[in-house]
Amino acid sequence: MAESREDGVPDEDPGAEASRAEAAELTEQIERARDAYYGQDTSLVDDATYDGWMHRLEELERLHPELQGQDSPTLNVGAPTTSALPPIEHAERMLSLDNVFSPEELRDWCAKTERAAGRSVRWLSEAKIDGLAINLRYENGVLVTAATRGDGRVGEDVTVNALKVAGIPKHLDGEGHPPLVEVRGEVFIGIEEFERLNAFQAELRDRAVAESLKRGVDEERATASAARRFPAFANPRNAASGGLRQQLDKKSGLELEAGHERIAVLGLYVHGIGAWERPPVNAQSEVYDLLQEWGLPTSPNTRVFDSVDDVLERVAELGGQRHSLQHEIDGLVVKVDELALHPELGETSRAPRWAIAYKYPPEEVQTTLLDIVVSVGRTGRATPYAQMEPVRVAGSVVRQATLHNQDVVKAKGVLIGDTVVLRKAGDVIPEVLGPVVERRDGSERAFVMPEGCPECGTPLRAMKEGDKDLRCPNARTCPAQVRGRVEHVGSRGALDIEALGEVTAAALTQGTGAPLDSEAGLFDLTIEQLVPIEVTVRDAETGEAKLDDKTGEPVVRTPFRVKTGEPSKQAQVLLDELEKAKTKDLWRQLVSLNIRHVGPVAARALAQYFGSIDAIRAATRDELAAVEGVGGIIADSVIAWFEVDWHRDIVDQWRAAGVRFAIPDHPGPGAASTAGGVLDGLTIVVTGGLEDFTRDSVKEAIIAAGGKASGSVSKKTDYVVVGENAGSKAAKAEDLGLTILNEAQFKKLLDGGPDALA
């Protein structure tokens, strides 16, 4: 039974089994996003989506407490889950800051602090630098280690890279340094340097794409891979983190630009101290003076004030200079200057009571809404999005933003031609806030949601009552949907075909002479069908055909043939990869069928239990629903999918072309679960790099053997496999006294289970 929330809205509870499947999918998505954020400095999703996932997972765990394992992401908030860098324990904990968001709140905080101090205090105001916190440990004036903040107690060792940052001295100037002092500061990248770096990364990406294209990789895949190697940093914080935590042999623009010697684009300002037995000063501002004498860089934006009014004036002043400073700031930090008051005021579990961050609101800019166009995705959803006069906001140029559906367009009240206010939600995803009505001149026009699909003309409709999204119901032949499904077949979570990305999918389904009108013929493609395909090159923004400068004719590409008319390398690579895909794992083949709700997690469960697509197709709803990790919603979806004749035709045609659709030697439905794998019931964490496995393949191997591959170490973890450059997880495993395996031992475990280790 679903509980009701206090606001009377019942929680959506799809039932225990479906909840389990949903929770598993959410956990996987959240862990992937966290790995990318903390491990690769990229944001896979915007903050709101991430928060939505976390919120939904919490809700499911509240309704079904048995779903919450000790390693649930809801119990491990914020701390990095993966790191290739060795852990370093800080001598004194690194705290964070509490926030206020308005002058009134700041005034209240100052008043409260003065009450707690029992007198008026002297304030220090500083810029809140948008960078990455670092802890520099100096012993007798020599830098011993540099570490990131991590979870506040244990950070990552970045000493080697830190020594390349301008402003981090190996030896302190002067004399009489204490035996131990921890200096805390913010590593940042300047605004100009940030732009230069991103331009340089773009150049490296172009070069990498050109290389991959030569090897026959699909253009979109090549672009994605280049973007991973040479990312466009979303904001200066990510760039600073990328620079500080990058592997030294991984050449990105950060190093190349300065000839490998320095990560010269990064800088440091110190903003505090950690362990220090007897600082010979009385005030935080005096700490900065002393650190400066030692050769450490202090910020020019620090001020001391006696009155709260002056602090508030400074808030406004610095706010006005926000975008003209050397580096990005996301607020202003107010601290009590007198050090004697710090221990008196104390701290909470996460932040000191003697400091506070005043956060400036996200940057908003104005631009012109040129048009609202509607695009149709793989599932037929028709999404209006705003096309705007390009404008710079929070560190990058924005041209487009989703408007979600026609109700959102209406609610925002924007007209085509309006001047609109734009910001980046969570400083990543651009969002149109609304129109500047005063700027209207009467030439603006309302957006009208098209009645027909922009790609195939079929009338759009809501699929369920109350659904705000309109969809194109022509799933079978709508070019946008066919293109999307063909692209999905090649995606990483499905058959992982490098040569089959967005661009190739479009060429195969919509180019001149395109051989596919559905995905059914994908595995029958021949070189003769590929060679004649021609694609008109279009402008990425307007969608209009590009014209040749000289002839004025549309520019045409022939991805599958070279000038002489011979097949291109890409054509052969595509056919070879399709051939290989025919015998890939059953679960991948299931995912590639585009069955609603059947992602990698559900597909693995179905594949392992039933062993073949025929067994899945023959199963009843109840048999499907009873499988661990499947449940009613997914079962219904599978049944509904097989009821459609053209879906069954896809399976039949793929099979006739040689797609295996089975696990060889599988003993038949249910046998796998009763017989059990060698890792049945065991939870395994892998940390660090292994020689013979990738991150994905090691997970697959564990799951295939019946085990659970988890992202974080807890008491419930059975084995921790430690590879190259393992991070804090290995240390935690040791602390907890868990069984630690090297790669060779892990292989034994995979082959023969725990007995093989004895």
Ligand code: IVH
């Ligand atoms: S003081 C115990 N001062 O903001 C006080 N922090 O949101 C700890 N930050 O973790 C921090 N500029 O990485 C302080 N002038 C400044 C800062 C600053 C940026 C960062 C710091 C901290 C985070 C909290």
